[in-house]
Amino acid sequence: MFDFGVGYSELFVLALIAVIVIGPKDLPKMLRAFGKMMSKARDMARELQGHVDSAMKDAGLEDVKKDIQGLKSLNPMTMAKNEIGLASPSKNNDFDKYFGAPDEAPKP
Numbered sequence: 001m002f003d004f005g006v007g008y009s010e011l012f013v014l015a016l017i018a019v020i021v022i023g024p025k026d027l028p029k030m031l032r033a034f035g036k037m038m039s040k041a042r043d044m045a046r047e048l049q050g051h052v053d054s055a056m057k058d059a060g061l062e063d064v065k066k067d068i069q070g071l072k073s074l075n076p077m078t079m080a081k082n083e084i085g086l087a088s089p090s091k092n093n094d095f096d097k098y099f100g101a102p103d104e105a106p107k108p
Helices: 010-023 027-059 062-072 076-099
Strands: none
Touching: 010 027, 027 062
């Protein structure tokens, strides 16, 4: 359910402890305050991300960000296979030069 490893049984235990410690009368007020605090934290994080993005644009780092995102999409295995594929015809040519083409092999 959650990314931080708390399951339903742990949530039930935490809710039971909250009801016992805080009390049923003050629990809605406490949850409302917690919700407002989380909303403010999300707003602050969103504002910080906006400031960082605008600072990157002002500093001209937008191209660097695009380059880094482009590097994330590269697949080194595909690049290696392409390099091997490009290099293999020259190896075959060397083999043919020294040992003859497979079609020129003598028949018994």
